[in-house]
Amino acid sequence: MTTAVKPRIATVSLAGCFGCHMSLLDIDERLLDLVEIVDFDRSPIDDIKTFTHRCAIGLVEGGCANDENVHVLEEFRENCDILVSIGECARTGGIPALRNSIPLAECLDEAYRSGPTVYNPTGTLPTDEELPLLLNRVVPCHEVVRIDYHVMGCPPSAETLWQVLTALLSNEKVQLPYELIKYD
Amino acid sequence: MSTKIVIEPVTRVEGHGKVTIHLDDMGNVDEARFHIVEFRGFERFIQGRPYWEVPVLVQRLCGICPVSHHLAASKAMDAVIGVDTITPTAEKMRRLMHYGQIYQSHALHFFHLASPDLLFGFDADASQRNVIAVAQEFPQLATQGIHMRRWGQQIIEATAGKRIHGTGSIPGGVNKNLSLEERDRFLADLDQQLQWAREAVAIARDYTMEHLETARGFAAFPSNHVGLVDDEGVLDLYDGRLKAIDPDGEVIFEGMEAHEYSDYLAEEVRPWSYMKFPFIRSLGPRRGWYRVGPLARVNLCRRMGTPEADAAREEFMALTDGKPNHLTLAYHWARMIELLHCAERIGELLDDPDLQGDELTTSGEFRGEGVAIIEAPRGTLFHHYRVDRNDQVTMANLIVSTTSNNEAMNRAVTDVAEKYLSGQRITDGLLNHVEVAIRAYDPCLSCATHALGQMPLSIEIVGPDGAVLASRLKG
Ligand code: SF4
Numbered sequence: 001m002t003t004a005v006k007p008r009i010a011t012v013s014l015a016g017c018f019g020c021h022m023s024l025l026d027i028d029e030r031l032l033d034l035v036e037i038v039d040f041d042r043s044p045i046d047d048i049k050t051f052t053h054r055c056a057i058g059l060v061e062g063g064c065a066n067d068e069n070v071h072v073l074e075e076f077r078e079n080c081d082i083l084v085s086i087g088e089c090a091r092t093g094g095i096p097a098l099r100n101s102i103p104l105a106e107c108l109d110e111a112y113r114s115g116p117t118v119y120n121p122t123g124t125l126p127t128d129e130e131l132p133l134l135l136n137r138v139v140p141c142h143e144v145v146r147i148d149y150h151v152m153g154c155p156p157s158a159e160t161l162w163q164v165l166t167a168l169l170s171n172e173k174v175q176l177p178y179e180l181i182k183y184d
Numbered sequence: 185m186s187t188k189i190v191i192e193p194v195t196r197v198e199g200h201g202k203v204t205i206h207l208d209d210m211g212n213v214d215e216a217r218f219h220i221v222e223f224r225g226f227e228r229f230i231q232g233r234p235y236w237e238v239p240v241l242v243q244r245l246c247g248i249c250p251v252s253h254h255l256a257a258s259k260a261m262d263a264v265i266g267v268d269t270i271t272p273t274a275e276k277m278r279r280l281m282h283y284g285q286i287y288q289s290h291a292l293h294f295f296h297l298a299s300p301d302l303l304f305g306f307d308a309d310a311s312q313r314n315v316i317a318v319a320q321e322f323p324q325l326a327t328q329g330i331h332m333r334r335w336g337q338q339i340i341e342a343t344a345g346k347r348i349h350g351t352g353s354i355p356g357g358v359n360k361n362l363s364l365e366e367r368d369r370f371l372a373d374l375d376q377q378l379q380w381a382r383e384a385v386a387i388a389r390d391y392t393m394e395h396l397e398t399a400r401g402f403a404a405f406p407s408n409h410v411g412l413v414d415d416e417g418v419l420d421l422y423d424g425r426l427k428a429i430d431p432d433g434e435v436i437f438e439g440m441e442a443h444e445y446s447d448y449l450a451e452e453v454r455p456w457s458y459m460k461f462p463f464i465r466s467l468g469p470r471r472g473w474y475r476v477g478p479l480a481r482v483n484l485c486r487r488m489g490t491p492e493a494d495a496a497r498e499e500f501m502a503l504t505d506g507k508p509n510h511l512t513l514a515y516h517w518a519r520m521i522e523l524l525h526c527a528e529r530i531g532e533l534l535d536d537p538d539l540q541g542d543e544l545t546t547s548g549e550f551r552g553e554g555v556a557i558i559e560a561p562r563g564t565l566f567h568h569y570r571v572d573r574n575d576q577v578t579m580a581n582l583i584v585s586t587t588s589n590n591e592a593m594n595r596a597v598t599d600v601a602e603k604y605l606s607g608q609r610i611t612d613g614l615l616n617h618v619e620v621a622i623r624a625y626d627p628c629l630s631c632a633t634h635a636l637g638q639m640p641l642s643i644e645i646v647g648p649d650g651a652v653l654a655s656r657l658k659g
Contacts, residue, residue, distance in 0.1 A: 015222065019247020019348045025296070026347050028334045029327065035316045045315065065222065095244040098229040107225025112453045112460070115227060115581045116568065119450040119469060128456035130202055130219045155247065155348050 007056035007169060010080060011043040014069040015096045015138055016062025019155040020087040021045070024059075026158035037169065042079075051079045057168055058083045060147075061155075063093040063140045068132035070144055077145040082168060085141045086161070088154040097138040104136050149174065153183045203618055204456075205601045213605060216598040218590075218622065220459035230580045235261055235571045238580075240351055242567070245584075248292075250349050251285035251340055252560030252585075255422070256567040259556030261355035263443075264571050266548025273541035274357035279422050280533045281343035281352060282558070286421060287377075287526040288336025289561035290478075290519050294384060295329025298516060298623055302391050306616045328380050332523075335370070335377050339530065342366040357545035367534055374531050378492075381524040385496050388520040392513060393503075401603070403512040403596035403621045406431035407473065408464065409480035410588065412559050413438075417486035419525070421559040428464055428474060429484045433508050436464060442555040445566055451583065462588050473591035476563025477625065478518035483508040490532075493525035512596050515624045560585045562625070589625045596621040 013021055021044065025031065042051050058080030064070045077083055088094040099107050108125050112118065141147050151164055160180040167174040202221055208214040226245060233241060239257040243250035255278055262270060270278075296315045300308075303318060303325075319326035337347045342362060344350025352358050392399055408431065412424040417438075426440040426448070440448055451460035452469045463472030474480070482501075488494045500521060503509060509518075533539065555568040563585030570579040600621045604614040 015224075017244050017247040017250075019244070019250060022247045023348055025292070025333070026337060029330055031330060032319055032323070032327070035319055040314075040316060065224070068221065095241065096224050099225040102225070102228055104225070107228040108223070110228035110231075111223070111225060115451075116446045116579075117450050117462075117581060117583060118453065118460070119463075120453040124453055124455045126223070126453070126455055126458050128219065130204060130217075130456060131221050131458065134223060154244070158347070 006037060006039045008041045008053055009038045009043070009057045009059065009165075010041045010051065010055045010076065011045065011059040012061065012072060012076060013044060014060065014062035014073060014090070014141075015065035016087060016089040016094070018061070020059075020061035020090075023153075023155035023158050024161050027162050028158070030162060034165070051075065055080045056082065057165070059086050060084065060090050060141050061086050062089045063097060063138050064135060064144055065096055065138045066132040066134050070135070073141055073144050082148045083141075083145065084149040084151060084164070084168075085147045086151050087156060088152070090141045091150045091152060093138045093140050094154065097140075100137045104134060152181060156180075203597055205597075205605065211607070213598065213602045216594065216601045217456055218594050218597050220457045223458040226582070227580050230577050232576050234575045235264055235569065235577055236355055236575070238569065238577065239353055239355070240349065242582075243349055245582075247348055249285060249289050249561050251281055251344065252558055252565050253567070254344065254350065254353055255282055256556045256558045256560075256565050257569075258353040258355060259423070259558065260554040260567045260569050261571075263554030263556065264551060264569060265355050266551045267356045267546050268548070270357050270546050271541070271543040272538040273361055273543055274545065276533055276536055276538050277343050277358045277361060278353055280362070280530065280539065281340055281350075282422050283526040283529045283533070284336045284339030284343065286336075286559075286561045287523060287530065288333045288340065290523040290526070291329055291332035291336060291384075293561070294388070294516065294519060294523070295326065295332070299325070299329070301620050301623065302516070306620050307613060328383075332377065332380055332384075335373055339370060342370070354545070356547055359544060361541060361544065362539040364540065367539065370530070371534050374527070374534065378524075378527050378531065381520075381527040382492065385517075385520045385524050388517040389496075389499065392511075392517045395513070399511045399513040402617075403599045403624070404510055405512075405595055405599065406508075406510050407475045407592060408436060408467070409484050409508060410464075410474045410476050410564055411481040411484050412557060412564060413485050414489075418489040419481055419485035419487070420489070421481075421522075421526075423558070426557060426564070427484055429508065431508060431510065433483070433506075436466070442557045442566075445555055445557065445568070445583075446581075449566075449583065451587070457590070459587050459590050461590050462583055463591075474588065475592045476585055476588040477515065477561075478522050479509065479515045480563065481559060482518040482521055488521065488525050490525050490528035492528055493521055496521045496524055512592075512621060512624045562586055563588055586625070593622055593625050596625070 041053055041055050058076045060076060064073060085091050089096060112125050113120055113123060151160060153160060160176060163176060164174055202219045203216060205216045206214045238261060239254050242257045243253040245253055299318055300314050340350060341347045344352035352360055408428055410428045412420055413427050414420040414424045427438040428436040430436055437448060448465055449462055450465050451462045453460055463469045464474060482497055488497050500517060553570045558565050565585050566583040568581040569577055572578050597618055600617045604617050
C-alpha cells in the first residue's frame, strides 16, 4: 500500500432510514475503487465510532429528531471540511418531520398506550435517562449547522452520490446531469 | 454496591442503540439492557394520509429492507380495498421483488456486516474488523458479496422501479411486469449466483462446525420461535399462516391468519427503550417472548420447499437431532440457507411466463381494515391499518421484525456480559462480544423504533443506587 495520505470521509445516519447509506453501497464494485482513494473515518460502514482524524468530507443522512442527533451533527461540523446533507431527511426533515404538525405527546401515546397490541398496564412511557431527549420538531441539518452541499433524492441514486463524491474529492465543480436530479 | 456499565455505539448494525449493564451488590451482572434510543411516531403521523400513499411512505422507516414494508403495506391495503387474491402476474412480480430483497439483504448482512467478525475474529482491532479490510485481504470474497447484493438490488429495480424505495407494488396489484430483456439479464447470472449461494452456505456451515464450542457458549439459550409457513408447513416468505413453537419444537399455535394477530400477540412497553417487547399472549409477558428471523424460520418449517435449501436444512437440523437449534451464532448459517432458497425461488420464477402477463391489478369491495404478515429478512413483520370512507388512514399498528427479537437480544447481551465482564472494567473483549451478539440478530433498529440511525454502542456500569461507575464509548 502507498503511504500517501488519502482524504478521509465520515458518514452518519441521524433521523434517517439508512436508505441513503444503502444507496452509497449501491455503487457496487466501485466501492472497491472508493476505498482505494479514500479512508473511512467515523462511519457505520466500519467500526470507528468517534473521529480519529479531521475529515475532508462528512456525509450526513437524516435530520435531527433528538438532542443526541444535534450533538453528533455539531461534531461532524467541527471535524469535517466539507459537510454534505444527503437525501430528503437531512435536507428537509423528510418523512420523520411529518410528526411536526402533531404534539409529541400524541405520538408517544399512540405508540405506547393505544395500539391494538400494546400491553402497558401502568401506562408507562419510555422516559429512562438513557434515552436522548426528543425534540418537539424534527429539523433539517442546515437549521443546526452550516451545510456546504445538499444532495436531493430519497435516496439520491448511487450514480448521483458517486458523481458528487468524485467531484468533491478532485476539487471539481459538482455538475449533475438532469437525469440525476429528477426524483419521484 | 451495585453498578451500571454503558456501551455505545454499536456499529455495523442499523439504528441507534446503547447497552447498560447493571450490577448487583456483589458486583455480579444483574441484568443487561439494550436500549433503543430513537423514536419516530409513525403510528400517529400516518393518520390522515391517503391509503394508496402508504406502501411508498411506510418503507421510509427502513432503507435496508424497504421492500418488506412496501409489500406488507400493499398486502394490508389489498385487504382494505377488498382484494383477497391478486392476479398471478401481480403475485409473482411481488414475490420476485421479495426474494430479490431477501437475497440482497442476507448477502449484505453476511458479507458486508458480519464477515469481518468471522474472518478476523471477535477480538480483532477495530481498524481491521470492517468490510474495507475484508476487501483488502479477501478481495475475491468481497467482490462476490458485492455482486450478490447487486443482483438482488437489480431484481428489485426491475420489479419495483428503483433499488431503494420503489413504487412497483400498489394496493390491488403491481404497476409493471417483467420484460423478456430484464428476465434474460437475470437468467444469465443465475448459475453463478446459485454457485456463490452454495459456497456461502458452506462458509457459514464450516464456520459454525469449527467453532461449535464457542457457539455453544455464546449467547445460546432456549426460546420460542415464530414464523410463516404455508398450509403444508413449508416455509413461505411472502404469505402464509403464522406458527409458533416452543424450545422443544412443540407447536404453541399454528394456522393463525393475519387478521387474528392481536389475539395471539401483544407487546410490552418498558420505560428504558423505545422498542417494545412482543410476547405470545397465551404464555404471558414473562414466558411468551420468542425469536424470529432466519434461525426461527429454519427451525419451525417442515421444509424449505426448494431442493438445495432442503438438503442444506437437513444438515443444519442434524446438528440438533431435528430439535430447534438455539445457538445465536447459528443465525448466520440459517441466513445463508435462506439465501440459497431465495436464489432457487428466483430461478423458478424467472422461468414463469406469468411475469410477462399484463393483468396487473384487481379491485374489490372497500372494507376499511386490513392486516398483513410477511417474512422480512430479519423476521416476521406485521402491518395493520384502518382506513375511513375518505380513503384516509385512521389507525396504524406495526410490529417489525427486530422488535420481536428484542428480548432475545437483551438476553444475548446479558449472557455475554456475565462471561466477559471482569470487575467494573469495560474491556475490548466485552465490547466486541456484545456487538457480535447483537449483530447475529441483524437488527435493523431504524425500523424497530420506526426510526433510524447508525448504531453506536456505549456501555455504562451502574450501581444499585443508580450512579454511573464507568462508561466507555467504543471506537
Ligand atoms: S432521504 Fe429517504 S432514503 Fe434517505 S434517509 Fe431519508 S427516507 Fe431514507
